[in-house]
Amino acid sequence: MIARITLCFAACLAWINASFALAETLNLGTLNEGIRGQMRVFQPLLTYLETDLEDAGITEVRLVVHPSAELMAAAIARKEVDIFIDSPLVVAKVAQLSGGTPFLRNWKGGHAGYYSVIFTHVNSGITALEELRGKRIALEDRDSSSGFIVPAHILLQSGLRLKKLRAPGAAHSGEEVGYFLTYNDKNTMFAVASGRADAGATNQMNYLDLMEARPNDFRLLAISEQFPRSVLMHRPGMSKAQLNSLRQSLTSMSSHQKGRDVLNTFQNSSGFDEFAAGSKYTFAPIFEILQDLEDAGIK
Structure with a gap:
């Protein structure tokens, strides 16, 4: 009897340890001087993702705010930020500094692009x-x-x-x-x-x-020329399974009412989608702009 109880306890302990091993926090980052105003914007999205990504082992989704691209890139390099969302040229700047990769477009304000x-x-x-x-x-x-x-x-x-x-x-x-x-x-x-x-x-x-x-x-x-309105970038080394789960969660939001309600409160977005021409092709001229500015001494 004691042996069976011990075996059962060991099995339960192993299950608990495995659950904690899967439990992860997903950190979303954006640029701003203060976090309070950004929390009002992001909170519905954070809550939605926490629920939708539970099966993928995500138990908490947090917002990380930094005032500059340089500080955000440093946080990404330290793996303190997993996903960064901002305008395309800023995302490209942070990607150059951190090694991150742009992967989704956000239709902020209902617009895919802007000038x-x-x-x-x-x-x-x-x-x-x-x-x-x-x-x-x-x-x-x-x-x-x-x-x-x-x-x-x-x-x-x-x-x-x-x-x-x-x-x-x-x-x-x-x-x-x-x-x-x-x-x-x-x-x-x-x-x-x-x-x-x-x-x-x-x-x-x-x-x-x-x-x-x-x-x-x-x-x-x-x-x-037209640029993507808003862009999501993921940090280097992020697991493919986690990234695919996040991509699926975000791109499917506009297909059901609950997701559309959350999108409406988040920057009046109408959805997330892939880059039509692919990320590398879309960002090639954007990286060229940053290089031209650097060559001119403007950073």
């Missing part, structure tokens, strides 16, 4: 990019795809050189385009509207809203 635009106020008298030489442009921040990385590349491709200004009102002379950071799209648009900047950069959706509100006040100077 970066450079615009000016009609009163500036500027009608072409070349006329920004020696002028000021308002850019969002260095980890913004549409508000910094893409427009900076557009300016470089147009033969213009950039110089960072210490402040919006700092003295500026010479041939370079002086840029200052606004850290917010609304601040960028206000800087152009108020004349503090001769031009600014944002995404086409913000620009269309601006044109709807003030249709005769602004002029479009340049528009980029």
Whole structure:
């Protein structure tokens, strides 16, 4: 009798140990200055994934927030972040630093792709990019795809050189385009509207809203090629089984009402899907943009 109890206890202990061995935490990362606001955005998705990935051994899904691409890449390298979600140029930057791989597209705001635009106020008298030489442009921040990385590349491709200004009102002379950071799209648009900047950069959706509100006040100077709206990247070394389970969970969300309800609360997304042309083909020109900026001393 004692032998049977001992055997039963050993079997139960082995089952418990196996369960704990399978139990894992999945960490999702994004860039932001604070975690509270991001938790309100991500919590429904985190809860959904915890339930849906339970059979895959995931018992907890957590959000990790860092303020810069460099800090996020370091966290990924330490395996503190498994999945990173952000705009495409930022994901590419983090992928270069961490060895991660972009693998899914997020239809953020119901859009598969978006554009970066450079615009000016009609009163500036500027009608072409070349006329920004020696002028000021308002850019969002260095980890913004549409508000910094893409427009900076557009300016470089147009033969213009950039110089960072210490402040919006700092003295500026010479041939370079002086840029200052606004850290917010609304601040960028206000800087152009108020004349503090001769031009600014944002995404086409913000620009269309601006044109709807003030249709005769602004002029479009340049528009980029289309880029994926939002991208998911996985860290190197993530198990294929876990990654496949996550991919299946995310790409199937839009096929049922519960998933669609969660997507609606998460960045008003309409779903996750694969890159139509494949990840490598989609990101080849994006990595080239980052290389061009690095060669120009802009990181």
